[in-house]
Amino acid sequence: MSYLLHIDSSSLGADSVSSQVARSFRDNWDGPVVRRNLAASPVPHLAGAGIAARSTDPARHTPEQAAAAAVQDELIEEFLGASAYLFTVPMYNLTMPSVFKAWLDQVIVKDGTFGHADGPAASGRPALVISARGGGYGPSTPNHGKDFVVPALETILHDMLGLEVTSLTPELTMAPVVPALTHLVPLHEKSLAEAHQQARRQAGNFRGRVAA
Numbered sequence: 001m002s003y004l005l006h007i008d009s010s011s012l013g014a015d016s017v018s019s020q021v022a023r024s025f026r027d028n029w030d031g032p033v034v035r036r037n038l039a040a041s042p043v044p045h046l047a048g049a050g051i052a053a054r055s056t057d058p059a060r061h062t063p064e065q066a067a068a069a070a071v072q073d074e075l076i077e078e079f080l081g082a083s084a085y086l087f088t089v090p091m092y093n094l095t096m097p098s099v100f101k102a103w104l105d106q107v108i109v110k111d112g113t114f115g116h117a118d119g120p121a122a123s124g125r126p127a128l129v130i131s132a133r134g135g136g137y138g139p140s141t142p143n144h145g146k147d148f149v150v151p152a153l154e155t156i157l158h159d160m161l162g163l164e165v166t167s168l169t170p171e172l173t174m175a176p177v178v179p180a181l182t183h184l185v186p187l188h189e190k191s192l193a194e195a196h197q198q199a200r201r202q203a204g205n206f207r208g209r210v211a212a
């Protein structure tokens with residue numbers, strides 16, 4: 001059996017809500033897990049040498065291109081070795097943490113992970129995105145339509161990497177600590193309880209899909 005690849009991008013460590021919900025998933029996942037904590041160990045941003053390396057014969061790589069290609073190759077090998085994916089990606093300034101975007105830019109490589117004649121190399125593999133956001137972004141709120149994390153990731157992970165994406169977003173995580181939001185604590189607690197429940201359920205669902 002291959003492994004679950006857990007890519008974590010919260011800077012909040014043990015206090016991270018997305019990581020706590022991910023724990024509910026992992027507690028119900030009995031296979032091997034490879035975890036990459038991008039907040040603790042960020043990958044480099046994609047720079048010119050890394051882009052040039054993609055279209056240059058490896059035998060002609062400059063030392064900078066060779067080093068940049070080695071980073072991409074390691075991350076792509078780790079990505080393609082997985083049979084299922086867990087991404088914990090909180091909302092920072094309406095979008096994903098920059099460490100997660102840097103990881104995406106390193107692994108989305110033509111003829112590596114996408115651009116093959118028969119589709120992305122990881123096509124059809126299951127992925128769970130667990131986000132978390134401090135405010136409320138539901139249909140009747142002023143923030144509705146301003147979440148540029150989950151909709152963006154659903155598109156990128158599916159259209160470019162071929163993953164079958166499910167997402168969970170516990171929200172109003174700031175309600176317990178911001179006095180002006182105290183009245184929203186019950187909504188936060190409901191959202192969080194549902195996310196934990198869904199995470200446990202998805203672990204069972206993923207186990208069945210990977211074993212099939």
Ligand SMILES: Cc1cc2nc3c(=O)[nH]c(=O)nc-3n(C[C@H](O)[C@H](O)[C@H](O)COP(=O)(O)O)c2cc1C
Pocket residue numbers: 010011012015016017018019090091092093094095131132133134135136173174
């Ligand atoms: C740098 C930073 C930016 C944030 N920006 C937003 C934001 O734009 N909207 C929002 O609702 N919450 C925002 N938050 C709150 C986080 O989304 C919230 O704390 C969430 O629980 C973080 O996920 P985590 O607990 O998994 O780390 C921000 C938090 C940080 C640290």
